[in-house]
Amino acid sequence: MAEIVLRDVTKLFGHTIGVDGIDLDVPDGAFVVLLGPTGAGKTTTLRLIAGLEKPDRGEITIGGRSVVDETPAQRDVAMVFQQYSLYPHMTVRENLAFPLKSPILNTPPAEIERKVAEVAEVLRIPHKLDNKATQLSGGEMQRVSIGRALVRDPAIYLMDEPLSSLDAKLRSELRVELKRIQADLGATLLYVTHDQIEAMTMATHIGVLDRGRLVQFGPPREIYENPASEYVATRLGLPRINLLPTGLFGGAPSGAAHIGLRPEHIVLNGEGGKSATVTRVEHLGDQTRVHLEVDGHVLTTLADAHSTLDHGDRVAVTPHQPLFFDAAGNRVV
Amino acid sequence: MTDTAIDKIAQRTPTRVARKVRGLSDRAIAWLFVGPTIFLLLAINIFPLIWTVYLSFTNFRANRPNREVEWVGLRNYERILTDSDIWLNMQATAHFLFWTIVFQVLIGFALAYLINKKFRGNDLWTTIIVLPMMLSPAVVGNFWTFLYQPQIGLFNYIIAFFIGADPSSFEMIGSVTLAPWSIVIVDTWMWTPFVMLICLAGLRSIPDYIYEAAEIDRASKWRQFWTITVPMVLPFLMLAVLFRGIENFKMFDLVVQLTGGGPGSITELASINLKREAFEKWRTGYSSAYAIILFVTVFGLASIYVKALNKVKER
Numbered sequence: 287m288a289e290i291v292l293r294d295v296t297k298l299f300g301h302t303i304g305v306d307g308i309d310l311d312v313p314d315g316a317f318v319v320l321l322g323p324t325g326a327g328k329t330t331t332l333r334l335i336a337g338l339e340k341p342d343r344g345e346i347t348i349g350g351r352s353v354v355d356e357t358p359a360q361r362d363v364a365m366v367f368q369q370y371s372l373y374p375h376m377t378v379r380e381n382l383a384f385p386l387k388s389p390i391l392n393t394p395p396a397e398i399e400r401k402v403a404e405v406a407e408v409l410r411i412p413h414k415l416d417n418k419a420t421q422l423s424g425g426e427m428q429r430v431s432i433g434r435a436l437v438r439d440p441a442i443y444l445m446d447e448p449l450s451s452l453d454a455k456l457r458s459e460l461r462v463e464l465k466r467i468q469a470d471l472g473a474t475l476l477y478v479t480h481d482q483i484e485a486m487t488m489a490t491h492i493g494v495l496d497r498g499r500l501v502q503f504g505p506p507r508e509i510y511e512n513p514a515s516e517y518v519a520t521r522l523g524l525p526r527i528n529l530l531p532t533g534l535f536g537g538a539p540s541g542a543a544h545i546g547l548r549p550e551h552i553v554l555n556g557e558g559g560k561s562a563t564v565t566r567v568e569h570l571g572d573q574t575r576v577h578l579e580v581d582g583h584v585l586t587t588l589a590d591a592h593s594t595l596d597h598g599d600r601v602a603v604t605p606h607q608p609l610f611f612d613a614a615g616n617r618v619v
Numbered sequence: 620m621t622d623t624a625i626d627k628i629a630q631r632t633p634t635r636v637a638r639k640v641r642g643l644s645d646r647a648i649a650w651l652f653v654g655p656t657i658f659l660l661l662a663i664n665i666f667p668l669i670w671t672v673y674l675s676f677t678n679f680r681a682n683r684p685n686r687e688v689e690w691v692g693l694r695n696y697e698r699i700l701t702d703s704d705i706w707l708n709m710q711a712t713a714h715f716l717f718w719t720i721v722f723q724v725l726i727g728f729a730l731a732y733l734i735n736k737k738f739r740g741n742d743l744w745t746t747i748i749v750l751p752m753m754l755s756p757a758v759v760g761n762f763w764t765f766l767y768q769p770q771i772g773l774f775n776y777i778i779a780f781f782i783g784a785d786p787s788s789f790e791m792i793g794s795v796t797l798a799p800w801s802i803v804i805v806d807t808w809m810w811t812p813f814v815m816l817i818c819l820a821g822l823r824s825i826p827d828y829i830y831e832a833a834e835i836d837r838a839s840k841w842r843q844f845w846t847i848t849v850p851m852v853l854p855f856l857m858l859a860v861l862f863r864g865i866e867n868f869k870m871f872d873l874v875v876q877l878t879g880g881g882p883g884s885i886t887e888l889a890s891i892n893l894k895r896e897a898f899e900k901w902r903t904g905y906s907s908a909y910a911i912i913l914f915v916t917v918f919g920l921a922s923i924y925v926k927a928l929n930k931v932k933e934r
Contacts, residue, residue: 336835337834338831338834338835357834358831358834358835358837359834359835359837359838359839362837363835364835365832365835367828367831367832369828371826371828371829371831371832372832373829373832373833373846373847374829374851375847375850375851384833384836384838384846385835385836385837388836388837388838388842389839389842390837391837434832434836438836
């Protein structure tokens with residue numbers, strides 16, 4: 287296991303910026319989730335660390351060793367690709383055994399057999415071992431692809447949206463399983479996802495990327511509670527943070543242009559609240575999502591599961607320790 | 620007046636007949652469309668095949684159509700299969716077939732592998748390499764006879780330059796030992812591009828991310844080649860071998876133009892020999908039997924091969 291350090295890593299694709307001067311310290315044994323919309327540079331960051339791309343500038347070290355000039359094989363990383371990338375002409379067993387058969391590892395056949403069986407068990411695919419890779423469903427393919435990373439004992443694991451193609455049930459099971467495996471192995475894991483539940487539940491650290499730049503890095507709670515900008519604040523939280531003009535509620539610090547309200551920042555029907563109209567109520571079972579209109583601005587918040595609010599009701603809205611941002615979107619404290 | 624007459628006739632016509640005349644049934648239309656094709660197929664493919672089978676049991680000679688045709692049973696087959704000259708023709712065919720396939724597969728695959736590397740102008744190189752394939756076999760045969768000329772031939776000159784001998788000290792077409800190789804060389808020159816194109820299609824069908832995954836899985840380039848590239852191109856390669864095999868089994872024009880089967884009958888492939896029997900010696904019955912034997916051989920080998928090919932594809 288090893289820590290990863292990126293210093294001023296930059297990668298250009300022609301005139302497009304893939305990654306722009308990223309500094310990142312991934313401690314040994316950390317589970318780091320990279321968040322950001324498509325094109326933010328998450329996958330490029332993984333590929334740079336894996337050695338599938340060469341940085342135009344900057345330094346990458348794994349376990350204290352500079353790896354910029356090393357091949358992926360020398361770096362000893364395992365990677366789960368977003369598009370499965372199984373070997374289509376091989377069976378599941380052969381796919382899983384492939385990394386172990388590397389001459390660098392020189393694993394004895396009995397050991398290969400044992401490890402493959404073990405990983406297949408964890409990923410619930412032992413009955414598929416003799417199927418060809420092309421005969422699997424999307425979810426099964428992705429599990430094999432995760433398995434191919436897990437059979438090895440690499441310095442670091444890199445995973446590019448490994449659970450995105452699985453159904454909800456399997457996803458939540460594997461989420462727990464992956465977290466357990468990572469904790470057991472004490473492995474350093476870099477993980478790309480769009481799914482904020484994955485990010486919040488699995489990560490020890492979250493890195494938020496915006497157009498190739500790392501805009502904030504820290505523990506999930508800090509990213510959630512203390513976002514550095516509107517951009518970071520909108521990455522996490524369901525329903526999304528409400529961003530409204532400060533004039534609507536008053537009490538804003540100087541320089542603030544927007545007030546950011548997460549559901550927990552909103553007190554409904556408190557003392558001296560601003561009047562709002564309920565425009566829509568969504569009962570999700572364990573919670574109720576309430577859409578409000580305040581002076582022509584839309585606001586979404588949560589009410590308890592048994593809320594009796596209905597369309598057209600009037601409620602009072604009071605901000606409670608909200609977040610403030612300036613006109614450029616930066617946090618104002 | 621006339622209108623009413625027509626109306627009356629129309630009214631009296633039974634509806635069943637009327638429907639039949641007005642519209643044909645779907646099945647009838649289907650037959651109408653397929654019919655001409657089936658007729659042509661029967662007339663120019665199936666009937667001659669059956670007729671050939673019949674003729675192979677007779678002593679019919681096409682240059683004497685009025686002579687009485689005698690049923691000879693299996694005698695034609697017996698004579699062919701016990702004729703040592705024909706076995707020599709078969710050997711020449713096997714030699715040609717084997718070595719052209721070996722060379723074309725090796726060189727074709729190697730070229731495809733090189734062309735598939737991303738470099739500037741690889742499209743231009745592909746076009747240049749593919750050119751020989753676009754020429755007429757007769758033309759190729761003709762100009763290679765010039766290249767093979769001991770006195771003025773470029774081929775002899777280049778070989779002589781490398782081995783340090785006199786260009787006119789050897790004759791590719793005239794020599795008993797070299798002639799079989801001269802036809803192998805020309806066919807390889809002409810048809811390697813075809814094998815290359817098919818291999819190239821195979822290579823291009825392997826997505827980059829497979830190699831990336833292998834790179835991550837710490838497979839060396841050598842191992843990637845043998846565990847990913849070769850198995851994934853194999854079905855394509857086997858298809859190319861099938862095409863070339865069938866084509867070269869019936870090879871005629873190129874070799875006739877180049878060596879005419881000589882010297883002696885050392886490069887007389889089965890198809891050339893067959894043409895001689897049928898249209899120079901006019902032994903129609905005998906050559907029909909010969910044709911059937913060749914057909915069964917190709918068909919049998921190809922069927923076995925296609926089975927193997929499907930197995931590889933399933934893998």
